[in-house]
Amino acid sequence: xxxxxxxxxxxxxxxxxxxxxxxxxxxxxxxxxxxxxxxxxxxxxxxxxxxxxxxxxxxxxxxxxxxxxxxxxxxxxxxxxxxxxxxxxxxxxxxxxxxxxxxxxxxxxxxx
Numbered sequence: 001x002x003x004x005x006x007x008x009x010x011x012x013x014x015x016x017x018x019x020x021x022x023x024x025x026x027x028x029x030x031x032x033x034x035x036x037x038x039x040x041x042x043x044x045x046x047x048x049x050x051x052x053x054x055x056x057x058x059x060x061x062x063x064x065x066x067x068x069x070x071x072x073x074x075x076x077x078x079x080x081x082x083x084x085x086x087x088x089x090x091x092x093x094x095x096x097x098x099x100x101x102x103x104x105x106x107x108x109x110x111x112x
Contacts, residue, residue, distance in 0.1 A: 006045045017042040022099065031091035032082055039075070 005019045012018075017038045024034035053059050082091070 009045065010049045021095075025092065025095060030088045031095060032088060035079070035082060035091075039079070 001023060005023065009019055020041060021034055021038045024037060025031065029037070050059075
């Protein structure tokens with residue numbers, strides 16, 4: 001599962017977690033466990049996909065650093081909130097809602 005997800009993520013220019021997290025949920029992993037696996041597993045592939053972009057100057061360093069800092073803070077806060085005994089069923093519903101919202105937005109942007 002990891003190789004096809006990593007290849008597709010590299011082609012699409014997205015982090016592998018974009019595909020790994022839903023895959024783990026579909027394989028019936030508890031959301032908290034899936035989030036932990038996802039957080040740990042996506043770091044090396046994300047950095048390795050960065051190298052080709054550096055060679056082609058496809059990188060806005062200021063924006064990259066800004067998003068990295070903000071994203072790291074958000075990830076820390078999200079993981080901290082998850083550890084406050086949020087039920088797995090609630091996390092599954094929130095994750096499903098996020099997927100529905102993202103899908104609706106993408107469909108809308110493609111049509112209009």
